[in-house]
Amino acid sequence: MTGPARSxxxxxxxxxxxxxCLALLAAGSWLQGWLPDDDADPAAEPHVRAGGVGDALDLRTATVTVDEVRGTRRVEQYGTELVSPGLWVVVGYTVVPTEENATVTFAELEDGRGRTWGLVGRNANSCAESPPGVPVRCTVLMEVPADALPTLRLRLARLSRETRFDAVAEVDLGLTRDDAEGFATAPTYSVPAPELGDPPEEDS
Amino acid sequence: MSRRWLLVLPVALVLVVLATASRLQVFWWPEQLHDVTTGRQGEALELSDRWEDADGDERRRDLTVTLLDVVPATQVEGFSGPEPLEPVAGTAVWEVRLRFEVDPDVPLSGCLVSIVDTDEREATAVSTRLGEASLPQPACEPAGRAGPRYDGSAVEGDLPRPPTYDVAVLVVTDEDAVPDRVRLWWEAPDVAELSLTSR
Structure with a gap:
């Protein structure tokens, strides 16, 4: 007996x-590993504005310029001398707000090995809120090991609690191994208070 | 058939934008000074300002404010009385003179005052150091005669606040700034905006 042909x-x-199906599963698996996980939020990454010492970097709400970079083992702030087992890197910078009062409260150093130093411990950022168009001269001081100096970059931004979506200035401090040796024997540096207004004109 | 679905795409995009915009309403818009009451220098402006108490309940205060004048500041209150205000390069300091008419039982601490210049830049009064001078936090109550705190308690040692009084708030601006109007507020979204008649 023969049945009907199978259709x-x-x-x-x-x-x-x-x-x-296997190709789709493989693609899905690959995407799963490639796409950001629940904790990652690449769209919220800060917008980095890179530059060097002396460059005016636009942070949208303010312009930030690193004016000078110093180093020493001893700094004096509020009448207290602070001695570092490494080196104090002291950066003077100027903030000029654009449309409304602004200041800089986020500061972070990073070296070429990916090590970062933030505003913890004795590290400090001395800055003040300034009205639009009025420069305020600020100082950030952080202690780092001497071997970090040649690749140090400073990051500055508006809010210490939140840099997501915001503009961040990243400044190559341009330091060298020779600077590290010079800083080790530099005299005590007295950290100035933030100052509003145009910088004093230098004598020519 | 598939082309008909393309027509749905703009609708879907609009829906996505609208769904995202709800975050503006929840997180951004309430924090903006968008409920503006406008007035002019020399004219009494009636304000009804909403604020939130410690329990999260909305409260309301009614007051009348008059912008008397905005003039270059020449002195600042020091520890032992008024001290001359030395000019600092690149800056100007303005004295914003305001008159308040308000019930002495209404809390008024924590006010904010700003000057908007003709370039639409807004300089807000803050406590700061300018040269050798220390500029105080803006206050909308007379010194030594503050009204009640927000929890209703009285400030120890202070006399009762009079129903009508004047205050002077110091505001630092860029030296080239030309004041156009003064803004006064406590909590968003209410703000009073007072134009200068000299403009």
Whole structure:
């Protein structure tokens, strides 16, 4: 007795479907590893404005310029001398707000090995809120090991609690190994208070 | 058939934008000074200002404020009385004179005052050091005669606040700034905006 001929999908069709399914699963698995996880938020990354010492960097709400970079083992702030087992890197910078009062409260150093130093411990950022168009001269001081100096970059931004979506200035401090040796024997540096207004004109 | 679905795409995009915009309403808009009451220098402006108490309940205070004048400041109150204000390069200091008419039982601490210049830049009064001078935090109550705190308690040692009084708030601006109007507020979204008649 012979039954009716089977009308199911051809073997080739089944195999093709299986291959497509496997390819989709593989693609999905690959995407799973490639896409950001729940904690990552690449869209919120700060907008980095890179430059060097003396460059005016636009942070949208203010312009920031690193004016000078110093180093020493001893700094004096509020009448207290602070001696570092490494080196104090002292950066003087100027903030000029654009449309409304602004200041800089986020500061971070990073070296070429990815090590970062923030405003913790004795590290400090001395800055003040300034009205639009009025420069305020600020100082950030952080202690780092001497071997970090040649690759140090300083990051400055508006808010210490939140840099997501915001503009961040990243300044190559341009320091060298020779600077590290010079800083080790530099005299005590007295950290100035923030100052509003145009900088004093230098005698020519 | 598939082309018809393309027509749905703009609708979907609009829906996505609207759904995202709800975050503006929740997180951004309430913090903006968008409920503006405008007035002019020399004219008494009636304000109804909303604020939130410690329990999260909305409260309201009614007051009348008059912008008397905005003049270059020449002195600042020091520890032993008024001290001359030395000019600092690149800056100007303005004295914003305001008259308040308000019930002595209404809390008024924590006010903010700013000057908007003709370039639309807004300089807000803050406590700061300018040269050798220390500029005080803006206050909308007379010294030594503050009204109640927000919890209703009285400030120890202070006399009762009079129902009508004048205050002077110091505001630092860029030396080239030309004041156009003064803004006064406590909590967003209410703000009073007082134009200078000399403009």
């Amino acid at each position: 199911g999908p051809a073997l080739g069709h089944v195999l093709g479907t299986a291959v497509v």
